Amino acid sequence: MVVLATPTASVAPLPLTDPVYVFCVLLLIIGLAPLIGAKLRLPPLVVLIILGTVLGTNVLGVLSRDQQLQLLEKIGLLYIMLLAGMQMDLSNLQRLGSRALVFGLLTFAVPFSFGVLSAHLLGYALITGLLLGIMFSPHTLVSYPIVLRLGITRHEAVGVAVGGTVVTSILTLTGLSIVQAIASGGVGWQLWAKLLLVLPLLVLTAFWIVPRLGRRILQSTTQLDANALVPQFIFVLTCLFVIASATLLLGIDSIVGAFIAGLALNSVVSKHPVLMKQVEFVGNSVFIPCFLISVGVLCNPTVLIQHPENLGLAAIVIICAVGAKFLAAGIAGTVFKYSLAEIMTMLGLTMSRAALVLVVALYGMKTVIPDGTNTILSEGLFNAIIAYIIVTCLVGPLVTNTFGQRLALAEQSQPSYQDVG
Numbered sequence: 001m002v003v004l005a006t007p008t009a010s011v012a013p014l015p016l017t018d019p020v021y022v023f024c025v026l027l028l029i030i031g032l033a034p035l036i037g038a039k040l041r042l043p044p045l046v047v048l049i050i051l052g053t054v055l056g057t058n059v060l061g062v063l064s065r066d067q068q069l070q071l072l073e074k075i076g077l078l079y080i081m082l083l084a085g086m087q088m089d090l091s092n093l094q095r096l097g098s099r100a101l102v103f104g105l106l107t108f109a110v111p112f113s114f115g116v117l118s119a120h121l122l123g124y125a126l127i128t129g130l131l132l133g134i135m136f137s138p139h140t141l142v143s144y145p146i147v148l149r150l151g152i153t154r155h156e157a158v159g160v161a162v163g164g165t166v167v168t169s170i171l172t173l174t175g176l177s178i179v180q181a182i183a184s185g186g187v188g189w190q191l192w193a194k195l196l197l198v199l200p201l202l203v204l205t206a207f208w209i210v211p212r213l214g215r216r217i218l219q220s221t222t223q224l225d226a227n228a229l230v231p232q233f234i235f236v237l238t239c240l241f242v243i244a245s246a247t248l249l250l251g252i253d254s255i256v257g258a259f260i261a262g263l264a265l266n267s268v269v270s271k272h273p274v275l276m277k278q279v280e281f282v283g284n285s286v287f288i289p290c291f292l293i294s295v296g297v298l299c300n301p302t303v304l305i306q307h308p309e310n311l312g313l314a315a316i317v318i319i320c321a322v323g324a325k326f327l328a329a330g331i332a333g334t335v336f337k338y339s340l341a342e343i344m345t346m347l348g349l350t351m352s353r354a355a356l357v358l359v360v361a362l363y364g365m366k367t368v369i370p371d372g373t374n375t376i377l378s379e380g381l382f383n384a385i386i387a388y389i390i391v392t393c394l395v396g397p398l399v400t401n402t403f404g405q406r407l408a409l410a411e412q413s414q415p416s417y418q419d420v421g
Contacts, residue, residue: 015057015064022068025055030289043142043397045354046390048289052296065297069290076291077359078258079283082240084169084356085262086269086279096159103160103332104167107350110331111136111324112175118320122313124381130179131364131376135385136321138172140354141165142393143400147349150401150408157342157407160332161349169356173256176360180253183367183376194250202246206264210239214268218275232275233282239265255359295358298365299386303379314384318391325350341406348400352392361385 016022033047040047055062063069115133124132147158174195181191217235240261247257269276303310326347333343364377377385 014061015066016062017064017066019068022063022066025062026072026290026293029055029293030286033289043393044289045142045292046393048292049296049299049386049390052293053299053301054296056297056299058297058300058302063293063297065294069294069297072287072290073294073362076283076287076289076294077255077362078240078244079287080291080356080359081255081258082236082262082265083280083283083288085259085264086266086276087262096156096163099156099160099332099336100163101167102335103328103346104164104171106332107139107164107325107328108137108168108171110328111321114320114324118316122316125369125376127179127182127369128364128376128381130175130182131360132317132381134172134175134179135353135357135360135364136324137175138168138353138356138360139165139325139350140352140356141349142352142354143349143397146397146400147345147404150404152345152404152407152411155342155345155407155411157333157338157346158349160336161346164350169259172356172360173253173259176363177252177256179376180363180367181251183369194252198250199247199252199256202243202250203260206239206243206260210261210264211268214239214265218268218272229275229278232272233278236265236269236275236279253363292358295362295386298362299383300379301383303383307380310380310384313380314387317381317384318388321353321388322351322392322395341403341410344399344403345407348396348398348403351399352396353389354393357385357389 016025029048029051033044033051036042036051037044037047052063054060057064065073112133115136116129119129119132120126141162144162147153147155152158177195178191214235218232240258243261243264244254244257247260248254269279329343329346329350332338333346338346361377361382365375365379365382367376368374369376
């Protein structure tokens with residue numbers, strides 16, 4: 001008698017390792033996040049981080065931060081910085097001149113000082129304080145769609161806030177490069193030569209070559225079709241990875257190169273909205289959500305239960321970070337003689353932290369301090385940073401909407417824009 005073997009169903013072990021399973025779960029998360037966010041009235045960014053945390057190794061153990069996820073995370077990280085540079089409204093710096101520069105310096109320096117001081121008072125090492133100060137400083141214009149809807153984008157206070165974002169982002173990346181050099185023991189004349197001589201030369205070269213090449217490639221067709229979009233999109237990605245590779249060769253993080261590539265492509269791609277939408281579509285569909293999920297996988301919410309003192313740490317981080325942005329907006333508003341509604345609108349626009357803070361936090365979580373004992377960010381501090389990202393992404397839009405409405409009501413009786421030299 002012949003006995004036929006019956007196939008037995010095999011259950012995939014956790015965490016998942018097969019690329020098919022991993023990508024299936026990632027796509028399910030990416031697809032469900034907007035639906036869940038709409039139901040709970042949460043930004044999709046927050047939902048992606050939360051789902052990554054729940055499915056990560058510290059909770060359900062479905063996903064691990066293996067090489068597959070790390071590759072997608074790295075591409076997503078570079079893509080975030082590329083889009084940040086491409087979407088910067090550089091015209092605000094030209095229109096508002098010194099005011100955007102002053103506010104950019106203030107909204108970087110004040111939170112940076114608060115971060116260093118709070119880390120010192122909490123007993124952290126100096127390098128942790130420097131990194132915490134860097135994470136307090138940048139902001140993401142999560143609330144900008146609100147001012148678009150209210151029709152106040154041409155208001156001077158809004159322009160100053162947006163223009164200051166460019167200054168703050170550049171200072172943040174420069175500060176991160178210095179901290180990375182300190183962590184690797186590479187502080188010396190070579191570092192300053194790279195930052196003050198070689199890096200500016202790379203920026204000038206990129207700003208000279210990329211727009212010229214871009215105009216030649218993009219002017220081939222005026223009506224963009226599928227065939228034309230392919231080489232144009234490849235050109236954008238090539239610029240991203242070539243310039244990112246160049247900064248790596250200099251010993252500077254590749255995210256700096258990605259940001260430079262975005263700025264260099266800014267004036268060219270902005271004139272081709274179909275290509276711009278294509279670039280944004282690819283990043284926002286897969287790579288950036290995978291980055292956010294990977295950050296969530298790193299989170300360990302059990303730390304807040306096992307060590308309740310971390311709740312206090314999260315509260316301190318949130319209060320100091322938000323308070324520092326309020327102080328910066330208040331100082332600028334007082335000097336520029338802005339109303340309370342204008343100051344609070346600036347605060348709402350600059351309160352939310354997301355992409356760049358996640359980038360810095362991820363670096364701090366993975367990098368060991370020079371004495372080799374711990375990572376720059378402890379697990380508790382990393383989770384406190386995630387909490388502060390979530391809170392500011394929720395509160396920032398509320399503040400912007402409340403005080404932006406007041407600006408919109410007063411807009412008819414005020415000049416739409418003042419050109420300040």
